[in-house]
Amino acid sequence: MCLEGTIEHMEDRTIWDVAVIGGGPSGMMAAGRAAELGARTILLEKNSALGKKLLITGGGRCNLTNADGDTREFLSKLKGNDKFLFSPFSQMDIERTLSFFNTRGLKTKVEAEGRVFPVDDKARSVLETLVVYMKQGRVTVRTKCPVRRLVASEGNIKSIECAEGISVYAKRVIISVGGMSYSETGSTGEGFDWLALLGHAIKKPNASLVPIAIHDTWVKKLQGITVPDAKMNVMQDGKKRFTRKGRLLFTHFGVSGPTVLNMSRDVRDLLPYGPVTIELDLFPALDHGGMNEKLEKLFRKEGNKKFKNVAGVLVVGATFRKVIVGLSKINPDKFCHSVTREERLKLVAILKGVQMRVEGVLGKNKAIITSGGVPLTEVDTKTMRSKLCGNLYLTGDVLDIDRPSGGYSLQLCWTTGYVAGTAAARSISSTEK
Known part of the structure; x- marks a missing residue:
C-alpha cells in the first residue's frame, strides 16, 4: 500500500472495482472491507495523511463506540433515524465492531456512560489498526489527492476528477468525505456540493455537538x-x-x-x-x-x-x-x-x-459533528447505496444522522463504512471483474 503516493503516479485508464473518496474512519473501513472481499480498491485522500480528524477525537483518546446498552437502545438515541438503521446494524453492530478491533490487537476499555476507548488512550492505535486492515487487502491509498468533481451519466458515476487534471475510474464509488466539523482537518463540505449536483436533497449543515x-x-x-x-x-x-x-x-x-x-x-x-x-x-x-x-x-x-x-x-x-x-x-x-x-x-x-x-x-469549525447532509430516505440503508445514482454509496458524516456525543458518531462510521464496502464489493458481477 502506497501511503505516501500522490496523484502524479496514478495510471490514467486503470478501472478500479471500488474507489473510496475520503480517508477518515468510515472511508478506511469501507476500503478495507471492500478489499477484504476481493475488490480492487483505491482510496483517495486530499490531506497528506489519513485519519487527521480521527487523531483528535475524544481529546486524542478516540471514543470509538458506546457500549451502554444494546443496538435498539443505541439507535433510540438517533432522533428518528433508528428505523432506517436496523438493517446496517444487523451487519455491523457494537459487538461486532469491538470484535473487529479486539481481534486485530486493539484492546479496549469501557468508561462512564458506556464510552469505549483504546486501553492505551491513543487515537493513533485505532488509526494504525485501520491502516493494517487496508494493507492486508492491498488497498491502494493516494494522499494529496483532492477530488474536484464527479462526472455522472445515465444514472452512474463515470469518473472522479481530481486535481491536476487526473481522472479516476471505478465500477463502484463510495463517498466518505465527512461533514463540515473541524474544517482544518479537511472536512470542508465539498461532498454535499457533489451530491446536490447528483440530485440529492441536502439538509443544510449546521453545528450540532458544539x-x-x-x-x-x-x-x-x-x-x-x-x-x-x-x-x-x-x-x-x-x-x-x-x-x-x-x-x-x-x-x-x-x-x-x-x-x-x-x-x-x-x-x-x-x-x-x-x-x-x-x-x-x-x-x-x-x-x-x-x-x-x-x-x-x-x-x-x-x-x-x-x-x-x-x-x-x-x-x-x-x-x-x-x-x-x-x-x-x-x-x-x-x-x-x-x-x-x-x-x-x-x-x-x-x-x-x-x-x-x-x-x-x-460555529461549525468547533463542532464535534455537524448535522445535515443526505437524508436516509434517499439511501438504501441495507447497502448504503444512493437511490439516485446506481453505483454510488454513502457513509459517515455525509448522511443526515443527528446523534449525541459519546462514541455514537464513530460507531455510525464503522457501521456505514463496513456495509458500504461489503455491498460495493459484492455487487460487482463476475463479468465485471
Missing part, C-alpha cells in the same frame, strides 16, 4: 475546571425550557463537556426567540432546604473561621472558591458565625442556580 459561549466573565476564570455532576436548567422568558444533568467543563469562552455538547443544538434553536440563560446547580442531590441546612451546620461548626477559608469545603480548587466567594458578595474575611440569614440564602441561590448568560454556540 461548545456554548457564555457572557459572564467569572466563567472564563474557571477555565479547565470540571464539574462532574452538574444540573443545568436552560431558561428563557423566566421559564424552564429543559434540564440536563452530567459533566460540565469550563473553558476560556464558556462551557463544554459531553452534556453541554449534547444540549447545544437545543440551545441554538432557542436563541432566535430571545436571551437564554443556564442555571447551574452545583448540588443537584440537595433541594434548596437541604442546601440551606448544610450551610447552617457548616457555619455553626466552623463559626470561628473566615468565610473564604470555609468556602473551600463547598467547591474544589482555590480558583473556584474565590469565584463563589465573589459571587456571594459575602465579605471573605467575615467569620462564619457572623454570616447573616440573608447572606446564607443568597449563597444557597448561587450554589443551586448560579446564572450563566448564553452568548451563543460556537
